[in-house]
Amino acid sequence: MNAQTPIYAALPFAVPSSRWDKTHAATLSPAELLLYRSNLLGSDLTVTNFGGGNTSAKLTETDPLTGESVEVLWVKGSGGDIGSMKLDDFATLYQARLLGLEAHYAGPDDDDKMVGYLPHCTFNLNARAASIDTPLHSLLPFAHVDHVHPDAIIALAASSGGEAATREIWGGAIGWLPWKRPGYTLGVMLRDFVAANPQLQGVMLAGHGIICWGDSAQACYEHTIALIADAANYLNARLARKPAFGGQAVVSNPDRAAIAADLMPRLRGFMDGARAKVGHFSDDAEALEFTGSADFERLAALGTSCPDHFLRTKIAPLTLDPARLCDDTYLEQQIADYRAMYAAYYERCKRANSPAMRDSNPVVVLVPGVGRMTFATDKTTARLAGEFYGNAINVMRGAEAIGGYIALEEQEAFDIEYWLLEEAKLQRMPAPRPMVGKIALVTGGAGGIGAATAARLLREGACVMLADRDAAAVQEVCNGFAAQFGKDVVRAAVCDVTDELQVQAAFDACAREFGGLDVLVANAGIASSAAIEDTTIALWNRNYDVLAQGYFLTSRAAWPLLKRMKAQGGSAVVFIGSKNAVAAAAGASAYASAKAAANHLARCLALEGAPEGIRVNIVNPDAVIRGSKIWDGDWRKERAASNKVDAGEELEAHYRNRSMLKRDVLPEDIAEAAYWLASEMSAKSTGNMINVDAGNVQAFTR
Ligand SMILES: NC(=O)c1ccc[n+]([C@@H]2O[C@H](COP(=O)([O-])OP(=O)(O)OC[C@H]3O[C@@H](n4cnc5c(N)ncnc54)[C@H](O)[C@@H]3O)[C@@H](O)[C@H]2O)c1
Ligand SMILES: [Zn+2]
Known part of the structure; x- marks a missing residue:
């Protein structure tokens, strides 16, 4: 490719077209038509960016006090997004009262004061606050008004050549107002400008966007779309003539x-x-x-x-x-x-x-x-x-x-x-939830305790990377959380914690997706039971690979990321250990000793992490039967057989009765302790174990 080639001719402005559905529109009330038009505009990213723009209609309503017909301005309320708004996101105000407000206006210094009067014009006790753009709509004498910020329009509005281009594209039909920040004064300027230029069908607001109008919802919508399309076509014709931004100077890095x-x-x-x-x-x-x-x-x-x-x-x-x-x-x-x-x-x-x-x-x-x-x-x-x-x-x-x-x-x-x-x-605004700004990676995030811990962290505002070797399960859990907590805050990585490269890739993905790491929950695990004479090397290694080496590999990969947060209050590692890490278990020596190795690793890391602001603590669960996949398989049968009970409710009852408090232990209970240890609430704790086992004297720490 030679240097003269306009390599970015591939990035033109999108040209919108009308998506108005007459058949659908025919079924709608006047207010619903306004909503339909707003949603159509707002859901088209060539028309407006998130939260940008507002729409209005002046409709006839019955006054709840007098029973008389009265003109009411429906206008997008403060906050929200026209693409996703609902009917109750519109503010509704008596149009006559809005017009009467001018008696309180003496000049630009009154802009802020005028905002305070808007609630006094509320129609029908509507709680939705009116936005500062309300005067742009109330002061124009048109039934339907759109105000949007499309890229193609702002490109004209923010260019030294914009005013001339506006004339060239639309003749005198679209006017040009110099920059003025949104508020009552802009509304007055606009009204006077339009009154003095009755041929106008819309006005460019320099440095800002456009406002235009129509006699019906459909006409207004189609007018807005046509204006954006005109601007996009005009710009595209010029963009095709030379490379954007003076041409390419730096080649995109493949890495x-x-x-x-x-x-x-x-x-x-x-x-x-x-x-x-x-x-x-x-x-x-x-x-x-x-x-x-x-x-x-x-x-x-x-x-x-x-x-x-x-x-x-x-x-x-x-x-x-x-x-x-x-x-x-x-x-x-x-x-x-x-x-x-x-x-x-x-x-x-x-x-x-x-x-x-x-x-x-x-x-x-x-x-x-x-x-x-x-x-x-x-x-x-x-x-x-x-x-x-x-x-x-x-x-x-x-x-x-x-x-x-x-x-x-x-x-x-x-x-x-x-x-x-x-x-x-x-x-x-309410104070943010405790974990807002925090990023956590949870290994075994598709499992019972892992998913419950992830949910607990998400509920408090954290972003979570779920890492699990079970690709289908981790994606399913991720999708569920995305639906519950929002698509932005959760991601999934397929990662076997015994594989060094996969572990590194999961932390890299976390860094790229969220920007770093504050919390590692090392949880991915398995369970096995076998008498010592029946314990094969394969079984022994399997436990040590996942539970000891897996916790080591994930901690080591997390470390450089966690260290970065020292100046910001530090970071946390939580190991999900086991009662069996502290209490000896007959017939599960590979599992129990590997868990003990992991727990001791946590204490070594607590020592090494302290100067880096990294806290390392442990939660020791016991007999979390419900929700745990470990308890779905052979482990359940083996435990049932060894305790001489059936593998169903009897097994749960067996463990409940074995506990000092006679209570079931659930994944949510482990999650609660893990959350506490991950959060600022435990800022002064490191090297600790919390047993969440409904009480087990053998597991008492000393
Ligand atoms: N459930 C209990 O009674 C109990 C008791 C004590 C300790 N624990 C510990 O709690 C942790 C979670 O157990 P759970 O009950 O939620 O079990 P679970 O089987 O429901 O979840 C474990 C998850 O880890 C994943 N996993 C297993 N090996 C992996 C590997 N090599 N790489 C990545 N992911 C892997 C699994 O796919 C699964 O999604 C384990 O460390 C377990 O030892 C559980
Ligand atoms: Zn605006």
Whole structure:
């Protein structure tokens, strides 16, 4: 391929087309039509990014107090996403009262004050809060209004050539308003502009997006789609003429996934803050095209444009030199420099009443030839930040194709980031769950105790990598957790803990998928019983391979990742041991002695781990029959036979009655202890064993 070839002509803007289904629409009420239109728009990623944009309709409703007909503005409420919203995610407000609010408005300084009046206009006690974009909808005299942030539109809105392009594409039908941050003032500007230019069918909002309207839900929807398609076609024609971003300067590294797995835990370790970060890696076409381009450094330094992009990705990304990724000193300095840059931005832009400076670590980290890494306190936020930066890349590509890309001006960006109303929203958020920001790997995660422990950690907000040699079972457990806890927070790795390479691959996958590791739960195990004379070398080795060597291999592979978290409060290893590790068992010497070896390994590691901030503790279960696959097989029959009871309820009753407390021990009981030892609640404990066995005097530790 010669250097002149526009190698990235393969990345055009997607051109949306109408997906309106007339037959379906005919069955819907006016409010349902608004919802249908919103969901159609929002579920099309060429139309809007997650959470971006809002839609409205002015509908006639019956006033619950007077019984009279009254005009009500239905408009997407604060928060949420038009693609997935439901009817009760719309705010409903008396349109006449909204219009009456202007009496309280004296000028741009009143923007924040005007937000406070919105709840007074609520129709029918609707609890959904109205968003700050509500005036854009209420002040326009049109029945149906869409406001969206498609990449192809923002590309025009954020380009020095955007205003001319808008004229060229739509003649005078689409107007152009200079940048103004969302709020009542923008609504007034928009209304006056439209009143003065009655030919308008929509308005480009510079640096932001577009607003347009129609006489019916269908007309409004189709108008929005057509405008986006026009913009995309216009940009695509120009993108085809020259390579994007000045052409390719760095070839994509074929080892980029491995590089990300190595790099992310180190970056994560160098970040500071009250909570650890979870990472997300992408080497999609946008990320490689942009980071590998000639214009990369220049454009990345400019930051993003649309407020949505900016709020998710911070003032600018951190860019790293791919030749220096192995150098920890370099990485640490880069993160420190970023934080200093952010603090300087805060100091330059802060106002007398600005909230205190927030987390100053980079959110987006870009490496030429490798891709894009994003970091946030939870996985979904990290993933979305990455996707928003992908949108920003699209915007820059389009903007540069028709002129120069224009980023959001620094003070404007600051005023949005540190907006007092936004701060109030943050203050109202509930405290995050204890394990948010933590990443755990659970071996034997497809089994009874492993899956219960993973669920316990997931419930408290952790991200979990399930590792198990049973491929089908681990995928099934993973799918179940994805449905229960969300697809972002759980992954599965097929891994036999006796295989050094597979173990390393599972930890690499964890690092690449989540950015590092805070908790290892070493749990994968088997059980066997045989009298000493019947114990073959194969049986002996099998127990030692899985239980002793397996725990060793997983701990050794976890170690370099766990060490990285020392400055952030440290990390934890939890061994699932056994009562039989401390209490001698007749007829199970291979199993019991291998378990004892693992338990002693934990104590050696506790000693070695302490200076690294790694705590190592043990949970000793006993007779966890329900849910355990160990108890599905021969072990159950052997134990039943040796105790002279049947292998069903009698066996459970046998163990219950054998315990001091006369209670069943369940996987959830083991999980509870493992969670405690994995969490900050046990921050001062290492080298300990907790017996979860309903009481067994032989297992008392001394
Ligand atoms: N269930 C009990 O009564 C009991 C009592 C004491 C200790 N334990 C210990 O608890 C742990 C979990 O046991 P469980 O009851 O949940 O059993 P389980 O059989 O339900 O789960 C064990 C899981 O480990 C996996 N596994 C086995 N060998 C593996 C290997 N080489 N590599 C990767 N994965 C492997 C299995 O596929 C299974 O999913 C084991 O270490 C066991 O020794 C259990
Ligand atoms: Zn907007």
